[in-house]
Amino acid sequence: MKSIKFYYVFIMLITLSCKNNNADSQVFESKEYSHDTIDIVDYNGLQPYLETEDDRIHVVNFWAMWCAPCVAELPYLQQVASQNPDIDMLLVSMDFTNDVETRLKPFLKDNNIKSRVILMDDPDANYWINQIDPSWSGAIPFTIIFNKDKRLYLEQSFENEEDFQNQINQFYN
Template sequence: MRKSLLLSCFSLFFLLAACGNKKNKNTSINNNQEITVYNFNTIEPLLYSTSNKTKIVNFWAMWCAPCVKELPYLQEYAQKHPNVELLLVSLDFPETIEKELKPFLKEKNITAKVIMLDDPDANSWINKIDPNWSGAIPFTIISINNKRMFYERSFENVEDLNNEIQNNF
């Protein structure tokens, strides 16, 4: 009886361990990625490129139809160009990350790096990014070395984005 009880406990331990490992693997696959929430002071250094690498920083939100439409174009461009770093800055609310933002990214198959900007003083940080920016989104910064271009519009397709980069950098 004791041997049977020990064997049962041992089997249960391995069964739970196996289920636990499977659950962890599924969790990491199902959860798109960790999304860090920044204020403007902590996000500002991420908005620049000082190397030969092209950096595309796109400000967007789930509720912005033009933003959502262009996300796949930005991602496709970055995937086709290994020298491009794409950073998607969500302006959604931090409380939406788990129940709305991550499922949205999974549904839209967005795998690019996503961070969130949560800073209530938009009038201050918008002007620090670009004094000509009205605050409307989508808004994209493209930079290479110390050259930066600002786009307060959505890109219509991958070719549109490619043309802007080819013509301006």
């Protein structure tokens, strides 16, 4: 009897995990993340986050803990995302992979970062930066805001919430 219950629970878990099997629901699953695990991706792993077929606003922000303007704008990004439930926020850390456990996770916790964070680890920066935006110099912070109809590439830091919200507002018109 125990083995039947086990298989029933196992089948239910598989069924539930397969529900909503489209690319956008898999990529942007939740508004808040615990950061117990942080995915480390190369450009091929990042690419699905850069595409959408829906009307929601997606924000992909490239940043690092060692980048002062990046760290300064994180609270503005978090605040605007929390005030706009239709925004899917992804923070792409450019930090070192060996710092994930010792520095990145504690940083995210200490700064109450709730957005999804992945770590970019692809040594061929000349290739993937050009693939993302040929006019991007590679400097961070760098933010992409997009939906299925519009895309903005912003090689700048946001000075305050209003500065970021003004960019988001372009998608509501």
